[in-house]
Amino acid sequence: MAKKRTPKYVYFFGGKRAEGKADMKALLGGKGANLAEMVNIGLPVPAGFTITTEVCTYYYQHNHSYPKELKKQVLDALKKIEKEMAAQFGNPQNPLLVSVRSGARASMPGMMDTILNLGLNDSTVQGLISKTKNPRFAYDSYRRFVAMYGDVVLGLKPKDKHDHDPFEVILDRKKQQAGVTKDTELNADHLKELVSEYKAEIKRITGHDFPEDPMEQLWGAIGAVFGSWMNERAIVYRKLNNIPESWGTAVNVQSMVFGNMGDDSGTGVAFTRDPATGENVFYGEYLFNAQGEDVVAGIRTPLPIKDLQKDNPQVYKQLVKIRSILEKHYKEMMDIEFTIQQGKLWMLQCRVGKRTGFAAIKMAVDMVKEKLISKEEALLRIEPNQLNQLLRPIFDLNQKRSAIENGRLLAKGLNAGPGAASGKIAFSAQDAEEMASKGEKVILVRIETSPEDIKGMNAAEGILTARGGMTSHAALVARQMGKVCVAGCGALNIDYKNGLMKVEGKDVTIKEGDYISIDGTTGEVILGQLETKPSEVIQVLITKELKPEDSEIFQTYNSLMKWADQYKTLGVRTNADQPDQAANAIAFGAEGIGLCRTEHMFFGGDRILHVREMILSESEEERKNALDKLLPYQRADFEGIFEVMAGKPVTIRTLDPPLHEFLPHEEHEIQQVAEELNMPIDKIKEKIESLKEFNPMLGFRGCRLGISYPEITQMQARAIFEAAANVAQKGIKVKPEIMIPLVGHVNELKLQEKIVRKVAEEVFNEKGIKIPYLLGTMIELPRAAVTADEIATVAEFFSFGTNDLTQTVFGLSRDDAGKFLPKYVEREILPKDPFESLDTTGVGKLVELGTKLGRQTRENLKVGICGEHGGDPDSIDFCHKVGMNYVSCSPFRVPIARLAAARAALVNGSPKTKKSSKKVTKKKK
Known part of the structure; x- marks a missing residue:
């Protein structure tokens, strides 16, 4: 009888070998997989190990307990780290300190918890002093660890922004007593006192002593990181980014390297290209004599990465080389974290960097020109909706930020029509038309719109409604017209009779003719006027204010669209x-x-x-x-x-x-x-x-x-x-x-x-x-779909009206569903709002059946879709799979649909893409 294989829950990385690799993100999370990969390609990475996402799943399924095999595997991996780093965990003379970090398979920056400097206690801190000859550094690391452990593991983190962090209060008091303003100005004695005061505060609040045993500290931190998978901000982030709860997080335990050992040490975060513009420049920030959280916490002002060339030319040269290695290896813009410990560079993390929609498009097009990636990979890399950022008018970001900081944000609704618009309020279509005829920019504000408002909607710069969802009349027509739209803004109380509007919870009355600004990309409604301008793509294609050769943005967009048309x-x-x-x-x-x-x-x-x-x-x-x-x-x-x-x-x-x-x-x-x-x-x-x-x-x-x-x-x-x-x-x-x-x-x-x-x-x-000419019909009733073979005896084409088909299949009204559909999505009764993205398992089955039956009767039957789903990338993917001839969407979503259609062909295959799709699929696996 074959011996039962012991499940592997822990994967080591360090030195010149790693047990994991980049394509193991589902098991090791993004951070663990990429740490292993950096070791495999020869980059300097502090040794560590990753506890798999399977343990997270087990943890939640078994009342916060662990598999019985885990403890031994963690101890074995810890011994490997000790050997690699020539230090011992908990040893008073030569202590090994570790960090404990989360790492889901999809990047969730800042959503879960991290503990640094773990393994310090009153004995090991003396060993660290002896080893480094730097008491200030040792006690700075110790006080940071106690505060972080108290926050994350022992639950002393402030519950909301109004609560004071107890450790920050003690730190501020200490600086005041010492007569200094910066943390870095505190000496070793001050920091040693802080450790004692932090521990006393923990005992006062929790009734328990701070744990001195490094192994107890380690398991406490591992449990806290797994626990942070279900904290409120992580849950919200997952919902916003469609990350399944079932994925879980890995935990990464990694030997510490220190950027706070003096002026020859430091830490930084960088991107291999500019994440805002897509420009091919090394972009990032660093601080000397600092640990990782100092760069992002805003406690000290970091320096631009280019200054490192002057401050430490050798390390900068090494970083630039690593930047090149990572881009060539991953063929992507990477986000990296690094630490310099007494002149030696260590890589702590790399991941595919977050970026704006415009940056994503520019990077993909540039990388094709650089022969780093293929056209197919470029098309698959860009989310179709990111094109919105190239097409919509925009606000000046500094002006908008200032307005919000000055309390001018009135409310938030649904971001139904992306872009930015600013103008005078008109409460009726007639008023909007009259005001626009005088050359005034207008925002049409209605409780809800109807077809009779069409002229006013056409005259307005943007549309704001108190009622209605993403497929309400206002949203549908606004997208078709390319108008900015914020819908379903329930905080607005609109009084047509008196020509004014109030906002729940705010002591403000806004009258007809007052200026407001609406951001249809974010759903924000702002009091007053903000300047807007059309995108360069619009200036080339629609208003003709720019020539194609004068706009690099348009040329980038145009290259992408040409590639999309080659494959769709x-x-x-x-x-x-x-x-x-x-x-x-x-x-x-x-x-x-x-x-x-x-x-x-x-x-x-x-x-x-x-x-x-x-x-x-x-x-x-x-x-x-x-x-x-x-x-x-x-x-x-x-x-x-x-x-x-x-x-x-x-x-x-x-x-x-x-x-x-x-x-x-x-x-x-x-x-x-x-x-x-x-x-x-x-x-x-x-x-x-x-x-x-x-x-x-x-x-x-x-x-x-x-x-x-x-x-x-x-x-x-x-x-x-x-x-x-x-x-x-x-x-x-x-x-x-x-x-x-x-x-x-x-x-x-x-x-x-x-x-x-x-x-x-x-x-x-x-x-x-x-x-x-052709004569056909809309298939928007279930009976039409199931008798499509009969209807095709007369109809020469079908166009699926999926807005009404969704209503009749689900038995709900899209105008009233806003009262409960968001809760359905929130509670995962439905994966998405079926009016925003086609319900492929229900409504989609009728679409597929209707198409099949229709073509049984009329082989060359032309089939399309003309509901709002025709501009939704996921729905377009479905339309490709069922063999439709075309999708139809509002004018400003046409580029999005073209890109989505190309991606559908690449992923699912077609005569044009048969070879390339196999190649791409193989790589993605």
């Missing part, structure tokens, strides 16, 4: 209702329009009056008369879009929203409509009342309107085909695709198809021209 197989279209939106989308690389919402065209000029006249009509003849007045407007709109798109496909959705949305609701508005249409007020009120629905989303809308009032579909079809014919006769190619919404049964589509085809023949005969 999924088409990227846009959701656009107006020629200017379509033009913006084409500038961003859109290949067509996947959703043109005709109802948004009904609100301009006199159109809304004719729409209301049509709704209030009592006979088919009256309705047709009203629709005849709308026809020229619709035709002109479509002509403008077809001209801009110049042969690219344009998918036009026939009228979808419930009719009551177009009618007035305020008394003065009803009075105005009655006068304009010469109708009795009572009659208008009666019609409004008759159109009210308990659940409009599932009511009289979509194809149901066209079936009940076929003249609406007739007018829209005529407007489309006449516009197409007129543009085609100018020599411009047109590709109209007519999409019937909310079809649940094939018979509904057959009725609408008959109308469209009949009108098409009439127009083509009248114009003497025949234009190829």
